[in-house]
Amino acid sequence: MILAEEDTVPGWRLLIPLPEEIVWSAIFLLIFAGVFMKFVLPRMNAVLDERSEKIEGGIRHAEQVQEQADQLRNDQEQELAAARQEAAAIREKARADGQKIVDEARARAEAENERVLSAGRQQLNAERVAASTELRGEVGNLASDLASKIVGESLTDDERSRRVIDRFLDDLESSQTTTR
């Protein structure tokens, strides 16, 4: 049956283009290609190109912004580092200055101390000398008075009396030093 029907339309006819077939195919192909290539594709390509341009522009812009941000951050970091360094230097200097001030103050205080001490000591010495001289005079008078009263005889002979008093005082001093 199939064979019988193939007799009516033989297979080779598939490969033989009839004139009307070619004419209509050509018309359809020309219409399609014309409209598609002259109107549809240019429009679509324009839109596609515009979009890719926009995207590329956006990407480039983003890159620029990123670059600027990086630059800024770098600058800031550098500034920060510089500031930190400066701060450290200032702190160091302050510490050194403080130390110096303290040292100076201490030196000054020590000097003052020394001075006060030596002045005191000198004054003390002077006072002691003065006191001892005064004391010596008074004790001498008292002693001579006492002695004259005891002896009854005036020790008018100054030379002798002074000798006696000095001996007495020396004894007194020596006894004082031994008892101390």
Place this chain on the structure above:
Amino acid sequence: MEAASGTAPIENDTEARHPAVGPRPREIELNTADLSPTLHAEEDSFFHIPTLGDFFPDAILFEGTVFEFNRVQLVRLIVLAAVLIFMCIVASRAKLVPGRVQSAVELVIDFVNNNIIANTLGLKDGKRFAPMLITMFVFILSMNLAGVVPGLNLAGTSVIGLPLLMALWTFVTYVGAGIRKHGFLGYLRAETMPPGIPWPIYILLIPIELLQVVVIRWASLTIRLLANMVAGHMMIVVFIGMTHALLFSGDWLIAISPFAGAMAIGIYGFEIFVAALQAFIFTMLTAVYIQLATSDEH
């Protein structure tokens, strides 16, 4: 369809008489081979066996002139109008931020650009041929898909006119591109005398390569597309027709009809795939031929 059913009843009538006068009832019971003739006999009214006549339907308009308009041309005209109107609407409304429909169209354009042109000609050199290749792809794809659209049922590329003209368009394009690049003799030399081959081989090689460039390339493009679409139509019609015939056989054969139906659906899906694949292959080969013609060295 009309042509086939016009001749079918006569054939079936003659066959229908055979089992009646032939074997006796006992023999019929035993002989399962005779079932198929009875099937034919019973289903002659609706089991449409596909024939090549499907591709040569009767004229609708202008019969006998060069502008004879038949069902194939009608299918093509409908597809052409539908696709062009759709594309023009999409293109005229094209926006920077695409909608769903525009994205789908852009997907097709990008597919040709990225998978065909970028892989063969390169996007830069291929820019010149991109409109042609995209047009080809869309045209072949839509014409192929007509074969699986219910109601149209026939691919626009399953009759030789369109495949042949498309293939000749390819031929003219690649020869033109080659001649523009190398000059006429230079192009012939570049295509037929690949360098690095000892000269005696050229005696054999030149005629083969020449035949290839001048005939075989476009002929094979034509026949590949045509044969695929013809075979696809045949298969779909056979399986759908068989399902139909089995289902209405009023016999135990009804039990098989779901399998035939599943096959029909499978073939239907396969045909959609083939439609896309053939469009891709045709466009791809066109790009490759152009690339061969315009390349500096083989």
